[in-house]
Each structure stands twice: as C-alpha cells, then as structure tokens.
Amino acid sequence: MANWKKIGAGAGAIAAVAAIGAGTWAYETLETSRSDVADDNVTLATFEANPEAAERGEYVMRMGDCAACHTRGQGEMAGGYEIETPFGKLVSSNITPDTETGIGKMTERDFFNALRQGIGQHGLLYPAMPYTAYAKLTDADMHDLWAYMSTVEPVQNDIDENAGMPFPFNIRLAMAGWDMLFFKNEGFDGDPVADRGRYIVDGAGHCSACHSPRNILGAEQGSAYLHGANVDGWHAPDITSNAAMGVGGTSAEDLARYLGTGTDGVAVASGPMAEAVQHSLQYLTVDDRLAMANYLLSVEDSGAERTAPAKIADSAELAYEVNCSACHGLNGEGIVNAVPAFKGNNALLADPSSLIHVMLNGARAPYTEGARTAAGMPSFAWKMDDAQIASVLDYVRNSWGNQAAAIAPAKVGRMRETLGASQPISALPE
Secondary structure, three states, X not given: OHHHHHHHHXXXXXXXXXXXXXXXXXXXXHOOOOOOOOOOOOEOOOOOOOHHHHXXXXXXXXXXXXXXXXXXXXXXXXXXXEEEXXXXXXXXXXXXXXXXXXXXOOEHXXXXXXXXXXXXXXXXXXXXXXXXXXXXXXXXXXXHHHHHHOOOOOOOOOOOOOOXXXXXXXXXXXHHHHHHHHOOOOOOOOOOOOOHHHHHHHOOOOOHHHHOXXXXXXXXXXXXXXXXXXXXXXXXXXXXXXXXXXXXOOOHHHHHHHHHHOEOOOOEOOHHHHHXXXXXXXXXXXXXXXXXXXXXXXXXXXXXXXXXXOOOOOXXXXXXXXXXXXXXXXXXXXXXXXXXXXXXXXXXXXXXXXHHHHHHHOEEOOOOOOOOOOXXXXXXXXXXXXXXXXXXXXXXXXXXXXXXXXXXXXXXXXXXXXXXXXXXXXXXXX
C-alpha cells in the first residue's frame, strides 16, 4: 500500500508540474496582451461602434454562424444551447454585452483572445467553440465583429457552461495540454480576398468542425479533411470533390444554391445543416457562396467508394410506397425545392445516422428567402419497429441507381434509445 501511495503521490506531482507547464505554454503562446492587435481599455458594454463597422461585423457573425449555437429562447446571443460531446454536455455561453452574465466586461483584446486563441473569461475554452477555425479570421473581420457585438441587446442569463461535464473533463486547465497537442495558433496563410472560398470554409464557416472526423481526444483528423463525420446523432457527409460519395458530381452553381437555400433541387438540408443554412449561409452574398462551392469542388478527393449493395426485403418496396412515396415519389424523385429526392442523392449512401434520425424524430428543412416552404418530415418511430425502419431505408439506399450497405436493426434500436424516440405502437403493452 505504501508503494502505491508513493506512486500516486509521484503521479500527482508529475501531473501538477505538467499542468503548470501547459498553463505557462498556453499563456506565453496564446495570450496576446504583448501585441498591438486590439484595444486593452474599452469594454464591450461601453464601446461605441462605428455603424459601418457594425454592419460589416454582422456579416462576419453570419459567416461564423454565431446565432445557431448562442441563441436559444432567452434572447439573441444569450446562450443556453446544449452541445453533446463524447466527454459530456456543454452549454453555450451568453455572449451579449450584459456585464453580469454576458461578455460586457470584455475588452477587445479579451474578445480576440476568446475567439482566436480559445481563452475565455472563465478559463480555456473547449474546441466545441471553433476557435481552432476562428484563429484564421483577419484582424479587420475581428474588429468589425467586435463592433457588431457591442450593438446586441444585453440579456441577463446566467449560464454554467460546463455543468454537464464530468470530472476530469470539467477542469479547463487541461485544455492547455490539448492546445499544445492540436491547436495551430496560426492566421490564414493566403489572401482572404483572392482565396475567398477557402478563407470562409476554413475560417469563419468552420466547415471541418462537422465534416471532418475527430480522434479520441476530439481533435480533427487533418488526413481526413472534409471526408464526413458523425455529430450528435447526425452524419455530416463527405464534401470533397469525390464524385461517388461527395460533391464532385455537383456543379458549383448548384452547390452554391444549396448553401443559400438549403436545396439544390435534389438534396434538402436537415438537422444541424438546416440550422447553418437558415442562420448563416443564406445571408452570404452569391459571390461568397460560389467561392465556397468552387473551393469545395477543388478539395482533394476523399477516395470514398460505394459499398456492396444490401439485399432488399420483399416487403420493403410496398412499405416505401405506402409510407414515403406521396412526398418522395414512386421513383424517388422528391419535390423540387421542398422534399429531397432519393435518386442521385449521394448524401444518403454513407453512414445512415441522419436518415435514421429523421425517421425516428422527424425533421424540418430550413426557412430561407430562396426556398420558403420549409417542408417537414414526420416521425415514424410510433409506426415502424427497428427492423421495418432499417428495411425501408435499405430500399431507399439501393434503388434508382443508389448502392449502399445494409443497415442493422440494432443500430436503429440504439439510436431510438439515445434520441429518446417513441416505441412503435406494436411494441407497447396492451
């Protein structure tokens, strides 16, 4: 026992030294008070913004999709959005200029440190806040964003941001070690005007935050840049130039249209992507969305290939016709600008999590100026059991030229439980 106590004490001492070293590294590397980047004196609550700068800053806010995570019922930018991570639940912070519960006491330098270096007013930030991407924002865009945030109405809403994070993940100092390993504290390495598409995709748009897989410590895998990933029960698809599973078979114009309206005439955005379109991408200029599309079509092919097709159950076609064809069409053609087509829709063919999610809990398309229908998909959790849902989705994923692997009913069952979806009526006790 004495030996274990000595080992424990030694490990504790090593951890303490490592924490001190990581904290020192974080301060020396990330904190910007020794530079002339931003003002040290005026706080957000007292800053008097130039109207033109604030207007430009609102556009930067839209590029960064701030409202999607920081607006949930209590007021614009007042926080409260719950983010499920493999390490626990985070709650988005109040970023209004309220001096007691928001960020009203932040100086511009504090603001820069939070967004680009991951140093918040309550400690180091978790990478669910995409400071790893915002690090690429230019000083000019950051200053304009600061000006806009000063015009937001202050809202008193006290948020405990990591109340749902268990020990030891609730120790924010530990993020210094994560930053040492994974955070590249570097600005954009190109011309943000000439290379506009990449600047938005990799910077404010932080597309890789959802569309790139992460390692066991939650860091993006650069070797699988935009290859697709699972996020909170949804699948963010491959958006590389791959033609079989990605966006390679789409024109730049159609892809830009999807970013601005939520549909390209075939696919329709749902889940987190619908939120991104509704709160962020629809507000970008046509030129910016086209620049993003052209950049995505230039991203190196992921190399993904379609899998061997699933064997379709005899009853699947009838189940599709009875339950799905009224909206999606007998031939999977969908309804243009309202209901997704299944024919020629690559997003259906990779991980089926999003399809299962929609079948169990339903979904709604984004409401945009370019496509105002915002059509909804009802839940079928009450009507179909796990095997029936898997079967009808196998039919969808292997008809009209589609080809994808079979879905295990057990996967549907796990997602039904995780999402808290209802049980089918046939499974309920009499």
